[in-house]
Amino acid sequence: AQRVTQPEKLLSVFKGAPVELKCNYSYSGSPELFWYVQYSRQRLQLLLRHISRESIKGFTADLNKGETSFHLKKPFAQEEDSAMYYCALIGGGYQKVTFGIGTKLQVIP
Amino acid sequence: DTGVSQDPRHKITKRGQNVTFRCDPISEHNRLYWYRQTLGQGPEFLTYFQNEAQLEKSRLLSDRFSAERPKGSFSTLEIQRTEQGDSAMYLCASSLVDSSYNEQFFGPGTRLTVL
Numbered sequence: 555a556q557r558v559t560q561p562e563k564l565l566s567v568f569k570g571a572p573v574e575l576k577c578n579y580s581y582s583g584s585p586e587l588f589w590y591v592q593y594s595r596q597r598l599q600l601l602l603r604h605i606s607r608e609s610i611k612g613f614t615a616d617l618n619k620g621e622t623s624f625h626l627k628k629p630f631a632q633e634e635d636s637a638m639y640y641c642a643l644i645g646g647g648y649q650k651v652t653f654g655i656g657t658k659l660q661v662i663p
Numbered sequence: 664d665t666g667v668s669q670d671p672r673h674k675i676t677k678r679g680q681n682v683t684f685r686c687d688p689i690s691e692h693n694r695l696y697w698y699r700q701t702l703g704q705g706p707e708f709l710t711y712f713q714n715e716a717q718l719e720k721s722r723l724l725s726d727r728f729s730a731e732r733p734k735g736s737f738s739t740l741e742i743q744r745t746e747q748g749d750s751a752m753y754l755c756a757s758s759l760v761d762s763s764y765n766e767q768f769f770g771p772g773t774r775l776t777v778l
Contacts, residue, residue: 563703586765597666598706598754598769640705644765649694649758650719651767653705 556581556645560654567631568662575626575657577615577641585645587617587624590653592638601626601639611635631661665689667770669755675776676745683741684773688757695738696767697730698754699723706754712738713760745777 557580567573579585587604602610604617604624615626624641641654668687676682688695693714698706709728710720714735724730727745732738742749752774756767 558705588765597771600766600768603766642705649696649711649765650708650721651696651698651706652708655703655705 556585556643556652558641558643558652558654560639560641560657562657563655564658564660566660566662569633570630573626573628573631573635573659573661575639575641575659577624577626577654579622579624579641579643581622581643581645583645585643587615588642588644588651589613589615589624589626590640590642592640592656594637598640631659633661633663635659636661667755667757667768669753669770669773671773672771673774673776675778677778678745678747680745681741681743682745682775683739684753684755684775686738686740686755686757686770688737688755689768690736692757692759692768693735694758694760694767695732696756696758697738697740698756700752700754700772701750709740742775745775747777750775750777 559578589601591601592598613628638656640656643652670685696711697709700706710730712732715732727743730740752772754772755770758767
C-alpha cells in the first residue's frame with residue numbers, strides 16, 4: 555500500500571524566514587513524488603515533481619529514498635506563498651495519486 | 664478557459680436522492696480521474712479512465728457510485744441514494760498519456776451537500 559504523511563496541518567512562519575514542509579511516504583518500489591498547491595479560491599495545481607529537479611517560485615524538494623522523505627523547502631518565505639500544500643505520490647506505473655492530508659502554510663507579514 | 668471544467672459547482676440534495684456530476688477534461692487529454700475530498704483531508708482517488716475505458720476503481724467507490732466516460736471525452740459521476748457521508752468536494756482531473764509526464768490538471772470541483 556502507498557501512503558503519504560504530512561505531519562503538520564498548519565505551519566506559520568514570518569515573512570523572510572525559511573520554510574520546510576515535511577512529507578514522508580511509504581511505498582515499496584520507486585515512486586514519483588509531487589507537491590501540489592492550492593491558493594485561496596483557486597484549484598489544485600502542480601507545484602513541482604521530483605523527476606524534474608526544478609525550482610518553482612523558489613521552492614525545491616529533494617527525494618531522499620533512505621529516509622523516504624520529500625520535504626518542500628524555500629529559503630525566504632513570501633506572503634504570496636500562503637496556501638495549502640499537498641504532497642502526493644504515484645507508484646508502480648499506475649495513475650492513482652495518493653495525497654497527504656495537506657499542510658496549510660501561513661506566512662505572517 | 665481551456666482548463667478542466669466541472670458542473671455543477673455546488674449541489675445540495677436530500678438524503679436518498681440521486682445526483683450526477685459532469686467533468687469536461689482538457690480536450691487533448693485522454694486520461695480522466697475522479698477524486699473525493701472531505702474537510703481536513705487530501706483528495707482521495709476514486710477512479711480513472713483512459714479514453715472510454717475505466718481502468719481502476721477504489722474501494723471507496725461503493726455500489727452506489729458509478730462513473731462513465733462514454734465517448735472518451737467528458738465524464739459523469741453518479742451517486743445513487745445519497746447519504747450524509749457523501750457530502751464532500753468531488754474533483755476531476757485530466758492528463759495526457761506520456762511515460763515521463765504525469766501531471767494531472769484539476770478542475771474547480773463540485774461541492775456536494777447531502778441534507
